[in-house]
Amino acid sequence: DGGITQSPKYLFRKEGQNVTLSCEQNLNHDAMYWYRQDPGQGLRLIYYSQIVNDFQKGDIAEGYSVSREKKESFPLTVTSAQKNPTAFYLCASTENRDSQETQYFGPGTRLLVL
Amino acid sequence: EDQVTQSPEALRLQEGESSSLNCSYTVSGLRGLFWYRQDPGKGPEFLFTLYSAGEEKEKERLKATLTKKESFLHITAPKPEDSATYLCAVLNSGYALNFGKGTSLLVTP
Numbered sequence: 001d002g003g004i005t006q007s008p009k010y011l012f013r014k015e016g017q018n019v020t021l022s023c024e025q026n027l028n029h030d031a032m033y034w035y036r037q038d039p040g041q042g043l044r045l046i047y048y049s050q051i052v053n054d055f056q057k058g059d060i061a062e063g064y065s066v067s068r069e070k071k072e073s074f075p076l077t078v079t080s081a082q083k084n085p086t087a088f089y090l091c092a093s094t095e096n097r098d099s100q101e102t103q104y105f106g107p108g109t110r111l112l113v114l
Numbered sequence: 115e116d117q118v119t120q121s122p123e124a125l126r127l128q129e130g131e132s133s134s135l136n137c138s139y140t141v142s143g144l145r146g147l148f149w150y151r152q153d154p155g156k157g158p159e160f161l162f163t164l165y166s167a168g169e170e171k172e173k174e175r176l177k178a179t180l181t182k183k184e185s186f187l188h189i190t191a192p193k194p195e196d197s198a199t200y201l202c203a204v205l206n207s208g209y210a211l212n213f214g215k216g217t218s219l220l221v222t223p
Contacts, residue, residue, distance in 0.1 A: 006157075033210055042118070042213035043158075043201070050209060058210060090157055101146060103211055105157035 003027065004106035006091050011111045013078065013085060021076045021109045023091030031094040032074035033103070036060060036087045043090065049074055078111060086113050116141040120202050120214035127221050130191045135217045137202030138184040147185050148211060149178050150201040158201055161187075192221045 004025045013019045023032065031050050035043040045058030049068040063082025068074055078085045091106040117140045127133055139147065146165050150158035162171045164180035171178050175196065177188040187200055199218045203211035 004157075031209065040215065042215045043203075043211075044213075045210045048210050056209075088155075101205060102160060102163060103148065104160060105150075107157045108155070110155070 004091060004093055004104060006089075006106040006109050008109060009107070011109055012114050013111060014114050016080045018077055018079050019111070021078070021089055021091075021111070023074045023076065023106060024072055025074075025091075025093045025106075026072060027093055027095065027104070028071070029093035029095055029104075030071070031096070032068070033092040033094070034058075034064075034066065034074070034076045035090045035092065037090060037108075038087050046076065046089075085111055087111060116204065116206055116212045118202060118204055118212055118214035120200075120217050122217060123215070124218045125220070127189075127192055127219070129193055129221055129223050132188070132190045132192070134189070135187040135200055135219070136184060137187070137214055139202075139204050140183075141204045141206045141212070143207045144204060145207070146205040147180055148203045148205070149185070149187055150203070152199045152201055152216070154199075161200075189219070192219075194221045194223055197221045 007022045033048040034046040047066040049055035149161040152158045162178040199216045203213040
């Protein structure tokens with residue numbers, strides 16, 4: 001089955017700790033994205049990558065870092081500099097056919113601070 | 115600055131009671147308007163993409179329409195399993211979607 005997987009489903013972070021959220025897709029999509037979702041707010045873009053070895057900051061990149069070494073993988077690290085990391089994190093990828101772009105989402109990772 | 119506003123924030127319907135959700139937007143160079151359904155604790159599920167004013171798309175009890183300023187998601191004779199949060203998003207000249215805050219729909223038997 002083709003799709004986007006995120007792991008873990010739940011992640012607990014201790015103060016001062018860096019944690020990494022995994023996102024993998026087997027859809028052969030070029031572009032991948034990380035969003036953050038907080039209660040009562042829309043999804044906000046953290047980082048995106050249009051191609052391997054290249055990525056750009058989104059609206060709320062401070063305290064986060066990413067890498068894109070493989071087309072299938074786009075991990076997100078939440079660093080200790082992110083002071084309010086508790087949120088639901090969503091990874092997405094874009095299928096681009098004939099200028100019609102459809103963005104598909106993974107199941108999400110919920111990050112909680114201990 | 116691009117803006118996406120969804121209304122109402124929450125909607126409660128009885129089973130079979132049709133209604134519409136609204137998504138109004140201001141964006142320079144709309145490349146697409148997207149509707150998603152999101153169940154609690156899960157990722158958004160893609161429903162529709164609309165590209166130009168006058169366009170309509172349907173899927174089961176859902177029908178999405180688009181004008182130059184807003185989109186409507188019409189729900190005909192809803193069932194309890196249609197209960198979810200419905201998200202609207204726009205794509206402009208950039209690469210990522212700009213989301214509204216969503217409409218939480220509850221359909222009671």
